[in-house]
Amino acid sequence: MMKDEIKEVLISEQEIQDKCRELGQRITEEYEGRFPLVVGVLKGAMPFMADLTKRIDTHIEMDFMDVSSYGKGLVSSGEVKILKDLDTSVEGRDVLILEDIIDSGLTLSYLIELFHYRKAKSVKVVTLLDKPDGRKVDLVPDMAGFIVPDAFVVGYGLDYIERYRNLPYIGVLKPEIYES
Numbered sequence: 001m002m003k004d005e006i007k008e009v010l011i012s013e014q015e016i017q018d019k020c021r022e023l024g025q026r027i028t029e030e031y032e033g034r035f036p037l038v039v040g041v042l043k044g045a046m047p048f049m050a051d052l053t054k055r056i057d058t059h060i061e062m063d064f065m066d067v068s069s070y071g072k073g074l075v076s077s078g079e080v081k082i083l084k085d086l087d088t089s090v091e092g093r094d095v096l097i098l099e100d101i102i103d104s105g106l107t108l109s110y111l112i113e114l115f116h117y118r119k120a121k122s123v124k125v126v127t128l129l130d131k132p133d134g135r136k137v138d139l140v141p142d143m144a145g146f147i148v149p150d151a152f153v154v155g156y157g158l159d160y161i162e163r164y165r166n167l168p169y170i171g172v173l174k175p176e177i178y179e180s
């Protein structure tokens with residue numbers, strides 16, 4: 001079974017759900033009456049977007065962007081490609097970007113710059129996971145769920161060669177999985 005390939009669970013399903021409630025409450029307070037555009041970054045942010053937005057108790061609009069900087073492997077290529085753009089204009093909008101993880105920071109720094117260039121009124125970032133040791137550019141999220149160590153993590157949207165996104169928790173794979 002898939003779970004037999006996991007060496008260690010770093011963040012449990014319960015901890016993730018509790019964090020979604022907490023972040024949802026903070027977002028509700030901050031964005032009450034502002035009708036923010038909540039942008040999920042595909043594919044990784046999909047489970048977090050689904051769970052977090054259910055805990056936001058004020059009107060929001062949701063949209064998605066698909067960008068890729070990793071290709072298929074473990075390291076960022078450094079080049080960000082837009083695979084799917086927003087359907088909505090960000091001009092004059094309060095934009096809240098939802099991410100599963102900030103690692104090198106390249107994906108988000110690209111998106112933040114892009115939304116400012118497109119004249120968003122404000123751009124903020126909420127990430128489930130923050131891996132500060134991976135940073136290649138200066139970037140501090142406005143809200144972060146958990147700090148993770150400098151290891152490749154999978155689950156709850158995060159993949160290794162497109163697998164493991166459907167795990168309900170965040171974990172680390174057994175080393176033999178990468179070797180095979």
Ligand SMILES: O=P(O)(O)OC[C@H]1O[C@H](OP(=O)(O)OP(=O)(O)O)[C@H](O)[C@@H]1O
Pocket residue numbers: 041042043044045067068069070071076099100101102103104105106107108158159
């Ligand atoms: O801070 P960075 O080093 O840029 O890494 C973070 C980004 O990389 C992953 O996405 P990926 O490009 O692998 O696409 P995916 O979400 O479809 O897996 C992850 O979901 C973040 O979007």
Ligand code: HPA
Pocket residue numbers: 070101103104151152153154158159160
């Ligand atoms: O640790 C990670 N795991 C999965 N995808 C990622 N994209 C950036 N960092 C990671």
Ligand SMILES: [Mg+2]
Pocket residue numbers: 044070158159
């Ligand atoms: Mg990925």
